[in-house]
Amino acid sequence: MEGADPIRRLVHAFSRLPGIGEKTASRLTFFVMDADEAVARDLAEALLDLRSRVHLCPICCNLTDRELCNVCSDPRRDRRVVCVVESVPGLMAIERTGAFHGTYHVLHGVLAPLEGVGPEQLHMRELVARLKDGVEELIVATNTSIEGEATALYLSKLATPLGIHVTRIASGVPMGADLEYADQVTLARALAGRHSL
Numbered sequence: 001m002e003g004a005d006p007i008r009r010l011v012h013a014f015s016r017l018p019g020i021g022e023k024t025a026s027r028l029t030f031f032v033m034d035a036d037e038a039v040a041r042d043l044a045e046a047l048l049d050l051r052s053r054v055h056l057c058p059i060c061c062n063l064t065d066r067e068l069c070n071v072c073s074d075p076r077r078d079r080r081v082v083c084v085v086e087s088v089p090g091l092m093a094i095e096r097t098g099a100f101h102g103t104y105h106v107l108h109g110v111l112a113p114l115e116g117v118g119p120e121q122l123h124m125r126e127l128v129a130r131l132k133d134g135v136e137e138l139i140v141a142t143n144t145s146i147e148g149e150a151t152a153l154y155l156s157k158l159a160t161p162l163g164i165h166v167t168r169i170a171s172g173v174p175m176g177a178d179l180e181y182a183d184q185v186t187l188a189r190a191l192a193g194r195h196s197l
Contacts, residue, residue, distance in 0.1 A: 110147040
C-alpha cells in the first residue's frame with residue numbers, strides 16, 4: 001500500500017485490526033480526517049509510544065512499560081498462587097473482579113498443534129522456572145475451547161509432579177441466564193462443578 005492514496009491506505013490499516021470491517025475502517029478514517037490535527041498526532045504518537053516502550057514482564061510475561069509489571073512489583077501479591085491465562089485481556093478481566101490476589105502468568109496463546117503452536121511457542125519455559133520457586137497452587141484460567149482444555153491438561157501434567165496443586169476455574173451457567181437456553185456442555189460443566197451451600 002506504499003504510495004497509495006492516503007485515505008485508502010489508512011482505511012486498509014484500520015481494517016487489519018481485529019473486529020474492524022471496511023465500513024468501520026472508513027468511519028474511523030474520516031473521523032481522523034475531520035478531527036483536529038492534534039487528534040491524528042496523538043493517535044500516531046500513542047501507537048509509536050506503545051511499540052517502543054511496551055515489553056513483556058520478565059517474570060509473568062504480562063505487558064508493561066516498566067521493568068516489572070504492576071502485579072509482579074506489588075509486594076502484597078501472594079506469589080505462592082499463580083493464575084495462568086491465555087492473553088493479557090484475560091488477565092485484565094480477572095483483575096477487574098478484584099477477587100484475585102495472587103500472581104499471573106500469560107502464555108500469549110494456547111497449544112494448537114494443527115496450527116504449529118506447541119509449548120515452545122508459548123511462554124512455558126518462564127512458567128516452569130517460576131513453578132520451582134515456591135509456587136503452591138497453579139490456577140488454570142484458559143478458555144473452555146478444545147485448545148484451552150488441551151493447554152489446561154498439559155499444564156496439569158507439568159505442575160502436578162512438582163507437588164503443585166493444580167485447579168481449573170469453574171465454568172457453567174452465567175448469572176442471570178435461563179437454564180432452558182444453556183447448551184448441554186455448559187450444563188454438564190455446571191453440574192460437575194457444583195459446590196455446597
